Amino acid sequence: MTLDNILQSLPTREDIAKAVGMETRNPTADVFSTLGIFGTGVLIGAALALLFAPKPGSEMRRDLSDGMQQFGRQARNAADSASESMGSESSRPSAESQSRSAYMSSGRNV
Secondary structure: OOHHHHHHHOOOHHHHHHHOOOOOOOHHHHHHHHHHHHHHHHHHHHHHHHHOOOOOHHHHHHHHHHHHHHHHHHHHHHHHHHHHHHOOHHHOOOHHHHHHHHHHHOOOOO
């Protein structure tokens, strides 16, 4: 027997894990799980920062509303430019999205 034959006859890591009732882990799933936990932590941290911010409630709500409206405009612009770069028919805004944009830009909160 040569060394190569001996090495090939040995069980693999997956074989050993199955023999003891364990499963091999998927590294991609671990990354998504870690990102999900990180994102949740970011949101909780932001919420706590807002709770302990030294601004009055009405001013904080106005700032949040303005920030969300700006974020919505930026997201719509990014989506529009992405669909335009793909050259699809969906790059034209529908009547519903135009009326939604007009409503949001009027300064009313939804």
